[in-house]
């Protein structure tokens with residue numbers, strides 16, 4: 001019998017307990033032993049819940065119980081999750097977490113500590129919800145130099161953009177809906193401002209380069225500036241707007257960015273809707289691969305956490321090597337990246353053409369007093385200079401290749 005503790009009995013933590021109960025027998029076969037939840041740590045009590053008698057409020061109860069060999073962290077945030085997880089690893093317990101804020105910030109340190117203690121620190125659910133992506137990068141794709149990762153990495157914003165675009169719903173209403181469905185972060189600005197996708201692409205980039213990527217270095221724009229008018233222009237162009245997180249290996253180093261992009265139907269991420277996420281990976285020998293599935297939500301995410309528990313059960317006496325050192329990776333300045341831009345402005349066509357040269361104008365029936373245009377490909381810094389010279393810019397969205 002493998003005894004585990006779950007820290008944080010919210011959407012994902014309760015999902016983990018549910019998955020372990022629903023698939024008890026098949027999980028036991030695959031893990032080679034039965035898994036039993038001994039403790040649930042939370043701030044609250046859960047009267048009437050089957051785990052009612054397992055609830056504890058002091059993490060030291062878990063630290064000090066030698067029977068518990070695996071700990072699940074699903075509380076969220078860096079503190080106190082970091083303090084609790086570190087104490088568990090130091091006590092020789094394996095840990096799995098769905099907490100990307102923790103992994104992005106403290107991943108290198110916790111991986112090193114787990115290695116020193118000959119236990120495991122796994123975090124499959126921290127990126128892409130139920131989609132396997134961490135394990136593929138850490139094992140199946142290790143023959144490759146990964147040259148690009150571009151993904152829809154946030155379920156909340158993809159759900160929101162899909163509903164706003166297909167059903168004409170308002171931003172605040174769809175955000176509330178996503179929160180009620182358990183997709184959003186405790187502070188949903190992490191979703192809508194792009195910070196959550198930023199942390200996820202930082203984690204993936206750290207894994208492929210083996211060094212620490214500071215998420216604060218990644219240029220990040222969310223979806224808060226996307227309006228109903230932008231969506232009308234997108235439809236006129238036959239495109240959809242998606243929040244993309246991207247990391248590319250260039251000849252000068254890795255470059256990463258999070259921002260909304262206009263995608264055409266030919267783009268591999270065009271048809272990724274609702275809470276689904278998809279991650280496009282290009283390796284130098286593999287070529288292209290796509291990972292697709294539910295990017296958020298109770299059971300899909302819990303499925304990934306439980307898969308980590310099973311992996312840990314198979315490696316109780318061996319550390320699974322994860323190449324991610326604390327040495328900082330300096331990213332290439334995003335201003336040097338080349339992009340195509342869609343711009344809405346109240347400036348006139350003559351001024352637009354005198355500054356941007358050859359552009360493609362976009363007009364939408366019923367929208368007056370402004371015009372949209374698509375630029376040629378240019379460096380971010382060149383675009384910023386030209387846009388400042390143009391003035392009267394209402395919105396800017398990058399156009400996917």
Ligand SMILES: NC(=O)C1=CN([C@@H]2O[C@H](COP(=O)(O)OP(=O)(O)OC[C@H]3O[C@@H](n4cnc5c(N)ncnc54)[C@H](OP(=O)(O)O)[C@@H]3O)[C@@H](O)[C@H]2O)C=CC1
Pocket residue numbers: 007008009010011012013041042043044074075076077080098099100101125126129182183184185186295296297298301
């Ligand atoms: N929701 C999703 O779809 C996904 C979430 N994640 C990540 O998983 C983690 C958990 O998310 P989610 O389940 O949605 O969050 P919830 O807010 O639903 O659950 C967190 C739980 O942890 C409890 N908690 C918070 N602080 C403490 C503490 N100091 N001691 C004990 N318990 C504490 C909370 O209690 P209280 O409510 O009283 O504050 C709550 O019950 C986050 O890192 C999130 O980013 C990852 C992938 C998908």
Ligand SMILES: N[C@@H](CC=O)C(=O)O
Pocket residue numbers: 126128129153154155156157183184185191196295296297
């Ligand atoms: N809030 C996140 C949850 C999963 O990581 C999201 O919407 O993607």
